[in-house]
Amino acid sequence: MSSQAEIAQRAYAVTTTNYRPAPIVFERGEGMWLYDAAGKRYLDFAAGIAVSALGHNHPALTTAIAEQARKLLHVSNLWINRPAVELMERLTAISFADRVYFANSGAEANEAALKLARRYHQAVRGDQKRHRFVCTTGSFHGRTWAAISATGQPKYHKGFGPLVPGFDHVPYGDAAAIEAAITDETAAVFVEPIQGEGGILVPEDGYLEALRDICDRHGVLLIFDEVQTGVGRTGRWFGHQHSKITPDILSSAKGLGGGVPIGAMLCTEEVGQGFVPGVHASTYGGNPLVCAASLAVLTTIEADGLLANAESTGELLGAGLDELASTIEGCVAGRGMGLMRALAVDPDVIDRGAVKAACEARGLLLTTAGPDALRLTPPLIAGPAHVEQALDILRAALTDVAGAAEAGK
Numbered sequence: 001m002s003s004q005a006e007i008a009q010r011a012y013a014v015t016t017t018n019y020r021p022a023p024i025v026f027e028r029g030e031g032m033w034l035y036d037a038a039g040k041r042y043l044d045f046a047a048g049i050a051v052s053a054l055g056h057n058h059p060a061l062t063t064a065i066a067e068q069a070r071k072l073l074h075v076s077n078l079w080i081n082r083p084a085v086e087l088m089e090r091l092t093a094i095s096f097a098d099r100v101y102f103a104n105s106g107a108e109a110n111e112a113a114l115k116l117a118r119r120y121h122q123a124v125r126g127d128q129k130r131h132r133f134v135c136t137t138g139s140f141h142g143r144t145w146a147a148i149s150a151t152g153q154p155k156y157h158k159g160f161g162p163l164v165p166g167f168d169h170v171p172y173g174d175a176a177a178i179e180a181a182i183t184d185e186t187a188a189v190f191v192e193p194i195q196g197e198g199g200i201l202v203p204e205d206g207y208l209e210a211l212r213d214i215c216d217r218h219g220v221l222l223i224f225d226e227v228q229t230g231v232g233r234t235g236r237w238f239g240h241q242h243s244k245i246t247p248d249i250l251s252s253a254k255g256l257g258g259g260v261p262i263g264a265m266l267c268t269e270e271v272g273q274g275f276v277p278g279v280h281a282s283t284y285g286g287n288p289l290v291c292a293a294s295l296a297v298l299t300t301i302e303a304d305g306l307l308a309n310a311e312s313t314g315e316l317l318g319a320g321l322d323e324l325a326s327t328i329e330g331c332v333a334g335r336g337m338g339l340m341r342a343l344a345v346d347p348d349v350i351d352r353g354a355v356k357a358a359c360e361a362r363g364l365l366l367t368t369a370g371p372d373a374l375r376l377t378p379p380l381i382a383g384p385a386h387v388e389q390a391l392d393i394l395r396a397a398l399t400d401v402a403g404a405a406e407a408g409k
């Protein structure tokens with residue numbers, strides 16, 4: 001048996017150097033908890049970056065995967081498989097969408113969304129000019145070339161130029177800036193209903209409605225990137241469902257598979273006409289294994305009332321973060337919705353990396369996001385006792401880090 005430190009050294013020797021993981025080797029999970037190779041347990045408020053919607057080792061999910069694996073793993077999109085049909089029907093039932101395309105990740109779902117928007121204007125409407133996208137600063141849309149080009153954070157662009165042309169960026173939350181950036185070359189407005197990697201930024205009420213109105217007036221499509229906000233994370237199936245409007249195209253991933261890799265692009269009947277046979281595809285997309293898993297995730301969210309739970313448990317988490325923000329020096333504000341939350345800190349006062357490590361030492365997993373956020377995105381099964389425990393550990397970790405900084409002065 002190798003120690004975790006030894007396994008970490010082996011990982012560092014062979015993984016590509018874009019990854020710099022903490023030296024913790026996870027071996028198994030159960031519900032809200034993860035266990036490392038030394039048997040230490042961690043309360044999981046990271047959920048694999050907002051992925052593990054049902055927590056770990058959920059019997060509905062593991063049974064669905066095992067049963068499907070015994071029946072059929074893969075056939076391709078040249079033929080039909082039952083779990084994919086059922087999942088497409090389910091996704092259209094819980095959303096605005098008439099049609100569904102399956103991908104394998106968030107970035108790929110976004111690629112499909114962007115390609116569909118251009119195809120719709122150019123091939124269906126015969127408007128060859130419309131190819132540009134209005135996006136927002138601070139956004140994150142994934143790591144493919146088009147997705148980084150849409151992403152409004154220069155750190156993801158550095159060293160990758162030239163980027164894909166056709167992406168304009170305006171400040172997030174400013175509908176007037178979006179309208180000012182639209183020209184007769186604009187194909188679509190592309191935004192996250194809540195910015196995730198940007199630091200859990202919730203726009204003011206009315207922002208999404210204003211975008212819908214602007215897009216309609218200018219003949220431009222509205223695309224929501226719901227890769228992080230979707231599948232119950234904010235207390236609704238999709239984040240935009242807190243508003244009164246719907247997009248033309250939506251991308252989903254992360255929680256959709258509860259841990260298996262799946263992405264989906266959802267669209268209206270009208271816009272979906274942009275895709276005709278052969279113009280876009282994915283070998284693995286809609287594979288029966290991941291679709292069976294995703295169906296189990298959606299069925300369990302519904303059967304166990306996890307949307308309502310995300311809302312009510314999220315309120316408790318939000319209140320606790322507000323309390324930390326008002327009582328601990330360097331903590332600025334609680335932010336977020338449902339179980340997509342952040343504690344914003346002053347990075348000049350609080351070293352977020354040190355807080356994350358102190359949480360890990362005390363048995364809590366969380367992530368950082370944007371320039372100032374400690375991010376908490378637990379599985380949707382989190383309850384009040386988990387929130388209380390996480391807040392206690394986070395408070396203690398913030399105290400550890402403040403004490404260490406004081407001692408180092």
Ligand SMILES: Cc1ncc(COP(=O)(O)O)c(C=O)c1O
Pocket residue numbers: 049105106107108110140141142143192196197225226227228229253254
């Ligand atoms: C809003 C958003 N879009 C897209 C992505 C990219 O998803 P993936 O890493 O599955 O490609 C992410 C990942 O964090 C995301 O938060």
